[in-house]
Amino acid sequence: MPAINEVVDLTLEDGVALITLDNPPVNALSPKLMDGMYDAFIQAIGDPEVRAILLLCAGRTFIAGADIKALGVESPKVDFFELQEKIEGAGKPVVAALHGTCLGGGLEVALTCHYRIAAPGTKLGLPEVNLGLLPGGGGTQRLPRIVGVATALDLLISGRQVDARGALAVGLVDVIADTTDLAVAAKAYALALLAEGRPVKRVSDLADRIGDADAAVFEAARDQAERLRRGEEAPRAIIRCVEAAARGDFDAGIAVERAEFQKLLDGPQSAALRYAFFAERQAAKVAGLAPDVQPRALTRVGLVGTGAIGRRLAVALLDAGVETALFDADAAALDRAGAAIDRTALILTGSLSDLAACDLVIEAVADALEAKQAILAELDHAAPGALLATSTARPEVDAIADATTRPCAVIGLHFLSSENADRVLEIVRGKVTSDEAVATALALARKLKRVGVLSGSGPGSISQRTMLVLRQQADAMIAQGVAPEAIERAATEFGFPTGLLAARTDAGTATRTLADSEILDRLLIPLINEAANILGDGIAQRGSDIDMVWVHGYGWPAWRGGPTYHADLLGLPSVIEKVQSFGFNPAPRLVEYAAAGRKLAG
Structure with a gap:
């Protein structure tokens, strides 16, 4: 069997058609990928030598979702529903082999397959709500039929992912591969299904998981939506779709889903959330940064100060797997901080010289400019090879840097944190702060799962x-x-x-x-x-x-x-x-x- 197109390949092994998708970097559902899949399934279904079909993805992940940039811009030759009908309607068992991430449209494709095998560590989810959308490819109709209404509502409204073990527990996958070679395990699973005479299992025909939903389940979902996503339209639309699914008529539910999806896609909230999605990624692109600059490895980070900011940063760094040394000249304060954090990996020290091995040292002590200058001057001598950061909302990064002999190694790190939002690391760059320091700060933001945003230092930061x-x-x-x-x-x-x-x-x-x-x-x-x-x-x-x-x-x-x-x-x-x-x-x-x-x- 020849290649279908440049992103889809079709081969036949022992009566199993292997349809392999290869659309780097994340096998997004582009129009070209969908066209290739459709043609591959047409060939496999029509070939009398094919007894089962296996859907695989090359690279580091299964289909990670839709091609967001193509939403409303490009169209495949057949729509997503026609592709799904072709897969689900195949008269031969179709197995999806999942690895990496199986999200959004990728999970909706997997749900149209008759069986699902996942590699250990696979992440599955329908995160469309994060873009002000709902799963528009049958996800709100098939998911309740396979995991139950309450679980489906939770996954759809939260947008959270589950790992392979969690997916197996709720019935989202049928088996976890017991070998590191997923293709081998998936092919063996497909052949075992044939040997056992297992029939095709159309998720759209399942009804036993949706019949027990009552008003209380949906009321709890509305409470969850208000708590997690106050003011957002998508969760309410998701609940209406799942209510349609619970009524049992799949085609009628799909009609509701299509209508609700289109309203969201055309609405202002999804447009804003899609803008925010790309803006978050754009923030990491710093104009003028040397193309060959590399961040420090951040093997060890030092923190000066055991107050609330220092303790919070220590926990965040340790959670991110960064070796952390916490300094305070006050032995009692150091002991209290160690007891509060209670992590064996935390290094407690009362000597600044112990921070000499750090790649980055962050001052998190005082608000007064003079105090910050004094601390940075001491760190300049105690840790001469480290980048130096002041954890500050103050604009005087240049004045603080001037207290050192190497102001190019000094940067401001403002960890914006409140009860409701704590995902920003404002990186305040001084007039002579080096590219290496900026790149390292951006790398630190990624490690801490924060959005790194570059700000100038004066007058005032963003x-x-x-x-x-x-x-x-x-x-x-x-x-x-x-x-x-x-x-x-x-x-x-x-x-x-x-x-x-x-x-x-x-x-x-x-x-x-x-x-x-x-x-x-x-x-x-x-x-x-x-x-x-x-x-x-x-x-x-x-x-x-x-x-x-x-x-x-x-x-x-x-x-x-x-x-x-x-x-x-x-x-x-x-x-x-x-x-x-x-x-x-x-x-x-x-x-x-x-x-x-x-x-x-x-």
């Missing part, structure tokens, strides 16, 4: 300047007689987490009433104007980086994109008018982009 403006506006409204509770309500209705503004509660009796829309304008329009100033000052590389600081650092609802994305939705000319109406000068970058018809988010 987070410092924007949050200051927001809080100033809240305080100004309170001073004018607006109730703090009204400001809090407007912010939380927009989607911000409770308590973000830390609005004063001692403001006295409210004497002024503003509509929620006006409160939001007074909060967000000056923030947007400051974001444009930050871009103009070169503090941020791009508008989307500012958005990532707010989405992942301060809890701006991702389904609203971020401040600069919000500005583009409002329209920059409208933003300028509102800036002027509040008595501010529009940022030059805002005026420039409005005149050129450019977008602030970039």
